Amino acid sequence: MNNTNNATPFETRGQRTQRLVAASLKRRYRAELRFRTYGIVAVTLGLLFVVVLFSTIISKGIGAFKQAYVTLDVTYSAADIAPDGKLAPADLAQGDYEAVVKAALRNRFSDVTERDEKRKLYGLLSNSADTILRDRVVKNPQLIGTTERVALLASDRVDLVVKGRISQNTPEADRTVSDLEFGWIQALLAEHRLKEQFNTGLFTHGDSREPEQAGILGALVGSMLTLLVTVCLSLPIGVAAAVYLEEFAVRNRYTDFIEVNINNLAAVPSIVFGLLGLAVFIQFFGLPRSAPIVGGLVLTLMTLPTIIIASRAALKAVPPAIRQAAFGMGASPVQMVTHHVLPLAMPGILTGAIIGMARALGESAPLLMIGMVAFIADVPRALSDSATVLPVQIYLWSSSSEQAFVERTSGAIIVLLIFLLLMNALAMILRNRFERRW
Amino acid sequence: MQNLSVIIAILGLSAMSYWLGRRRSIAVVGGLRSAAQLHSLPGYYGVLTGLWCAVPALLLLAVWHVVGQHHILDVVMSHLSGDYLTASAGQRRLLMDEVLRLAHGGAALGDVRPDVRAAAQEWIRLDALSRTAGGLVALSVSLIGASVAWSRISPTLRARNGVEWVVKLALVLCSLIAILTTVGIILSVLYEALRFFHLVPIFKFLLGTSWSPQLATRADQVGSSGAFGAVPLFAGTALIALIAMLVAVPIGLLSAIYLSEYADRRVRTVAKPLLELLAGIPTVVYGFFAVLTVGPLLRGVGQALGVAVSAESALAAGLVMGIMIVPFVSSLADDMLTAVPLGLRNGAYALGATKSETIRRVVLPAALPGIVGGVLLAVSRAIGETMIVVMAAGLTAKLTANPLEAVTTVTVQIVSLLVGDSEFDSPKTLSAFALGLVLFFATLVLNIIALRIVRRYSEQYK
Numbered sequence: 001m002n003n004t005n006n007a008t009p010f011e012t013r014g015q016r017t018q019r020l021v022a023a024s025l026k027r028r029y030r031a032e033l034r035f036r037t038y039g040i041v042a043v044t045l046g047l048l049f050v051v052v053l054f055s056t057i058i059s060k061g062i063g064a065f066k067q068a069y070v071t072l073d074v075t076y077s078a079a080d081i082a083p084d085g086k087l088a089p090a091d092l093a094q095g096d097y098e099a100v101v102k103a104a105l106r107n108r109f110s111d112v113t114e115r116d117e118k119r120k121l122y123g124l125l126s127n128s129a130d131t132i133l134r135d136r137v138v139k140n141p142q143l144i145g146t147t148e149r150v151a152l153l154a155s156d157r158v159d160l161v162v163k164g165r166i167s168q169n170t171p172e173a174d175r176t177v178s179d180l181e182f183g184w185i186q187a188l189l190a191e192h193r194l195k196e197q198f199n200t201g202l203f204t205h206g207d208s209r210e211p212e213q214a215g216i217l218g219a220l221v222g223s224m225l226t227l228l229v230t231v232c233l234s235l236p237i238g239v240a241a242a243v244y245l246e247e248f249a250v251r252n253r254y255t256d257f258i259e260v261n262i263n264n265l266a267a268v269p270s271i272v273f274g275l276l277g278l279a280v281f282i283q284f285f286g287l288p289r290s291a292p293i294v295g296g297l298v299l300t301l302m303t304l305p306t307i308i309i310a311s312r313a314a315l316k317a318v319p320p321a322i323r324q325a326a327f328g329m330g331a332s333p334v335q336m337v338t339h340h341v342l343p344l345a346m347p348g349i350l351t352g353a354i355i356g357m358a359r360a361l362g363e364s365a366p367l368l369m370i371g372m373v374a375f376i377a378d379v380p381r382a383l384s385d386s387a388t389v390l391p392v393q394i395y396l397w398s399s400s401s402e403q404a405f406v407e408r409t410s411g412a413i414i415v416l417l418i419f420l421l422l423m424n425a426l427a428m429i430l431r432n433r434f435e436r437r438w
Numbered sequence: 439m440q441n442l443s444v445i446i447a448i449l450g451l452s453a454m455s456y457w458l459g460r461r462r463s464i465a466v467v468g469g470l471r472s473a474a475q476l477h478s479l480p481g482y483y484g485v486l487t488g489l490w491c492a493v494p495a496l497l498l499l500a501v502w503h504v505v506g507q508h509h510i511l512d513v514v515m516s517h518l519s520g521d522y523l524t525a526s527a528g529q530r531r532l533l534m535d536e537v538l539r540l541a542h543g544g545a546a547l548g549d550v551r552p553d554v555r556a557a558a559q560e561w562i563r564l565d566a567l568s569r570t571a572g573g574l575v576a577l578s579v580s581l582i583g584a585s586v587a588w589s590r591i592s593p594t595l596r597a598r599n600g601v602e603w604v605v606k607l608a609l610v611l612c613s614l615i616a617i618l619t620t621v622g623i624i625l626s627v628l629y630e631a632l633r634f635f636h637l638v639p640i641f642k643f644l645l646g647t648s649w650s651p652q653l654a655t656r657a658d659q660v661g662s663s664g665a666f667g668a669v670p671l672f673a674g675t676a677l678i679a680l681i682a683m684l685v686a687v688p689i690g691l692l693s694a695i696y697l698s699e700y701a702d703r704r705v706r707t708v709a710k711p712l713l714e715l716l717a718g719i720p721t722v723v724y725g726f727f728a729v730l731t732v733g734p735l736l737r738g739v740g741q742a743l744g745v746a747v748s749a750e751s752a753l754a755a756g757l758v759m760g761i762m763i764v765p766f767v768s769s770l771a772d773d774m775l776t777a778v779p780l781g782l783r784n785g786a787y788a789l790g791a792t793k794s795e796t797i798r799r800v801v802l803p804a805a806l807p808g809i810v811g812g813v814l815l816a817v818s819r820a821i822g823e824t825m826i827v828v829m830a831a832g833l834t835a836k837l838t839a840n841p842l843e844a845v846t847t848v849t850v851q852i853v854s855l856l857v858g859d860s861e862f863d864s865p866k867t868l869s870a871f872a873l874g875l876v877l878f879f880a881t882l883v884l885n886i887i888a889l890r891i892v893r894r895y896s897e898q899y900k
Contacts, residue, residue: 039696269822279626362720365824
């Protein structure tokens with residue numbers, strides 16, 4: 001008989017079970033702990049993504065809200081601006097303001113004489129400096145002949161140096177700013193002539209090939225126009241469709257088919273809606289390419305399923321007693337819906353609609369298909385003008401090779417995220433404040 | 439006469455006829471006091487009159503505009519010199535566009551043939567004529583409609599029923615748009631795809647292993663169907679979607695389990711909305727993140743390990759796409775887990791199972807169909823996702839299973855084929871629609887299966 005083995009014939013079944021359970025407990029508790037750890041790791045990873053994503057975007061983009069300006073003593077010499085003495089605005093606008101800017105720079109750095117160096121010196125300023133001076137002179141011709149201190153937009157490379165994105169420690173051959181230029185920039189910084197100011201141009205300019213002049217106004221207006229079309233179409237159509245399906249339709253094959261359709265459309269890739277827009281709205285109906293009206297139509301079709309589903313949920317939440325009470329008072333079905341059910345469901349519907357709009361605001365793939373991806377410097381004024389939208393602007397800037405655009409891209413992303421945050425906060429407030437629990 | 443001013447005029451007339459109709463309905467019964475003799479409330483008579491005033495006129499105006507524009511273009515183009523009639527469809531289209539651009543005041547591109555310029559002038563004249571005529575007809579129709587409706591107002595007229603009939607019709611039409619959209623997608627994409635399959639046989643497209651659409655635009659390459667083999671694109675899409683799923687499913691599922699089963703309330707109220715933030719971020723931001731941070735990071739790691747990592751590796755795109763899908767998987771899994779009835783859990787606890795054993799042996803198997811459905815929806819989202827891959831994945835089609843190399847996907851190709859000026863006759867442009875068709879049906883099948891599974895499952899425990 002083997003005494004070391006516990007499996008003696010005298011052991012009862014209950015004892016055996018107890019022994020097996022006790023022996024396995026340690027292992028099972030370890031497994032329990034392991035499983036729990038997996039969960040914690042997964043949640044931590046997810047949160048880590050959020051933190052990394054936001055901190056990357058913010059740290060790269062926060063600089064875009066500041067912009068370097070160079071303050072120079074500008075002498076408005078009559079010889080450059082109005083060589084023939086005519087002072088009408090049209091003549092003044094023809095003046096050679098580039099020469100004025102160059103003279104101001106040469107005046108400050110009088111030791112620069114070589115042609116090559118001069119060209120570099122002029123490169124410190126953005127090429128829009130002359131238009132700033134022109135606008136000032138045309139507005140106030142008395143300036144001619146005087147000298148004043150003007151803050152002029154610095155070029156993107158100077159801006160990057162001031163922000164510390166280009167370091168003098170890297171070998172000269174590996175950076176776009178030479179030692180000579182570093183010297184000038186440091187001299188200007190020491191005199192407090194080179195300063196960072198709030199970048200108003202980001203919000204007042206359209207797109208530009210020059211990073212320091214590029215702004216998001218055009219894209220913002222384009223987004224607003226596109227969203228306007230989307231709201232005006234998708235909200236009434238979506239609510240009407242939801243009201244029909246929820247309040248009037250008899251459940252039959254036909255309404256089931258609509259329902260399956262809506263659920264599927266909600267999961268169709270957005271780019272397919274872009275293909276539809278290209279083939280139907282642009283090719284078939286001949287609407288203009290790149291226009292907010294077409295973008296709005298495409299986004300309408302894309303957001304409709306979301307709005308219909310949210311509206312149906314809101315309508316469903318209104319208790320049947322309301323409907324019966326309305327009928328009891330002699331209301332017709334349409335009156336019951338428009339006077340009672342719809343107003344009660346409105347907060348829920350609007351919450352869903354705002355969330356749908358937030359998604360439409362961030363959408364870019366279908367808009368690439370209909371040509372809202374061109375370089376457009378002008379701010380759109382009408383629904384049929386060529387335009388782009390904020391997410392597509394981000395895409396365009398991100399594919400630019402210039403280093404300064406990385407900062408602009410992140411800045412534009414911050415603006416977009418702020419808009420999305422505001423919309424979602426509005427939806428949350430609507431939900432918390434007005435939605436009734438029955 | 440501009441269409442917009444006609445529309446505004448009709449709407450103004452309609453508002454006026456609302457007021458007139460309402461007043462007349464009160465007048466026919468002799469004052470508000472006896473309004474109870476009317477079949478409907480006075481407002482309904484007004485609305486009915488207003489509808490009769492506006493709806494037929496606006497419909498007529500729309501039809502007039504569409505038909506008129508087509509007809510005018512036909513008339514104008516038939517005046518062009520003889521070569522128009524014999525020109526190919528593409529050249530006709532170009533000439534038409536030229537005429538229309540000139541007529542709309544666009545700048546001429548280069549030299550304009552005199553007959554084209556004359557045609558543009560003719561177009562302007564006819565267009566103005568048509569607009570004036572259409573506007574006048576529409577206005578008179580609106581007046582006739584309003585006066586007929588106005589004269590028919592009587593105490594027995596069932597105005598409310600009429601108005602409600604129109605409202606219900608509008609509701610039905612709106613719900614039809616969902617079907618119209620699906621039909622529109624299928625028809626438009628299918629039509630262009632069929633044109634493509636005339637140029638390139640469908641089997642060569644679906645089974646060919648070499649993809650280089652750019653070559654086919656050269657004159658001597660047209661019809662060289664070998665360049666339109668889409669298998670590398672399908673493989674690339676599958677590879678990136680697989681990587682995304684390998685990231686999203688474990689993280690999404692495990693965090694859903696932890697948050698719904700283990701975490702206390704405070705952790706949950708903080709962590710859940712934070713994770714859901716990821717769902718609200720536009721995909722273009724993820725794409726930028728992939729290019730800016732993840733791509734260089736992987737490259738750096740690869741260099742440190744002595745492995746060559748492409749700048750546009752499938753791994754970078756897949757990882758970031760996985761992050762994007764995490765909240766999608768976790769919220770769906772969360773729904774499915776909470777749908778499992780408490781009785782099942784309590785039964786397992788009563789048998790002495792630990793929490794993790796209950797979850798793994800009882801809750802997960804019970805929720806499995808729903809979770810599988812959710813994962814299928816996530817796959818469909820991954821293969822249809824565009825911006826991340828457009829920005830972070832490559833353009834060259836390569837048949838490889840190595841996630842460190844650059845691959846391209848169906849959506850990337852659709853975008854690169856259609857962005858910029860595109861003629862609708864070249865196989866290059868049409869192939870984008872063929873790819874779109876494949877994408878649509880692939881996601882459709884996944885969605886239908888997934889939605890069916892999810893629905894059946896969620897009804898199982900009700």
